[in-house]
Amino acid sequence: MSSMCEEITRRQADITRLLLRHIQAPLSGDLCLRGVLPAPAAADAVRVVVGPPGAHAPDGCTAYEIPLHTGDDEALTGYDVIGLLRALGASTHIHPSDRVSVVLGMTLVRIDPATLRPAPLTRDDNALTILRTLVHPYTEEQPDPxxxxxxxxxxxxxxxxxxxxxxxxxxxxxxxxxxxxxxxxxxxxxxxxxxxxxxxxxxxxxxxxxxxxxxx
Structure with a gap:
């Protein structure tokens, strides 16, 4: 595996790990995490599926494809992804038709982070970071699988x-x-x-x- 592909894969795993709590804790309103998908062909992006609490099928959910780098090549963190998802859930956005398609029966929207202002982190976000780090300290060793x-x-x-x-x-x-x-x-x-x-x-x-x- 090339170093670039490995970096994308590692970041995909890190973002998935960070987002998991939002299966139960809403991102915004009644918007919960329903899935995280690796972008096809090792693309430098992550696809995040959101929907109502308790949704256990892709029907009625929306997948957002979010680039892992901004236009000035700044890397997006998992917290940036959460901020963008909250911004999407907090207001109505009209997406250009060329950025909307369908995958696995869901609407797929390719997001341009430059057009959104991410929601700021909350006190609970920071509290979770402190507690998670103490319980699960960061390690270079990756799990397999x-x-x-x-x-x-x-x-x-x-x-x-x-x-x-x-x-x-x-x-x-x-x-x-x-x-x-x-x-x-x-x-x-x-x-x-x-x-x-x-x-x-x-x-x-x-x-x-x-x-x-x-x-x-």
Missing amino acids: RLLGFLFLGEDRLRLYLDAQDVPGVVAADVGLFGAVTALLAALPALLTEEERATVDPADPHCSRLVDLTHW
């Missing part, structure tokens, strides 16, 4: 986007939300490498292969 994103596909179906040392590209793993979750997570590294489980989802441009583990 590494979580790059996720998407709710149904009431009992969650798609995980993973980067694994022994598997090329981005692999998606569909898992159930009930059952032997702890055992599944323990077995996940080995399950991802089993070629007989690997298929392709032609409708999903965010992964190179798919492993269905919903009935494991």
